[in-house]
Amino acid sequence: xxxxxxxxxxxxxxxxxxxxxxxxxxxxxxxxxxxxxxxxxxxxxxxxxxxxxxxxxxxxxxxxxxxxxxxxxxxxxxxxx
Numbered sequence: 001x002x003x004x005x006x007x008x009x010x011x012x013x014x015x016x017x018x019x020x021x022x023x024x025x026x027x028x029x030x031x032x033x034x035x036x037x038x039x040x041x042x043x044x045x046x047x048x049x050x051x052x053x054x055x056x057x058x059x060x061x062x063x064x065x066x067x068x069x070x071x072x073x074x075x076x077x078x079x080x081x
Contacts, residue, residue, distance in 0.1 A: 001055030005048045005063035012044035012070045016077075025081050038074060045070040 019037020023030030048067035052060045 001051045002057050002059040002063055005051040005055055005060060005067070008044045008048035008051060009063055009067045009070070012041040012048060012067065013073075015041040015044065016070060016073050020077050041070060041074075 015037055019034055019041070023033045025031075025034065045067045049064055052064035052067065055063070
């Protein structure tokens, strides 16, 4: 479960960077891509947190911490826009 949690957190980070670097915010056409990226990365981050809570070992703490950072990335990106 810890490895699954790390994999889900990694996928969430990749989705975050793909959504934010691949589109420009003020353009109306890119808002749907950003919204999709936000929802999908937060879904994967939530899955990573749940699987980290169900897992065993030292790695689950780091997986949960990295999954909690993903919403903070979205907040930081929105503030800097």
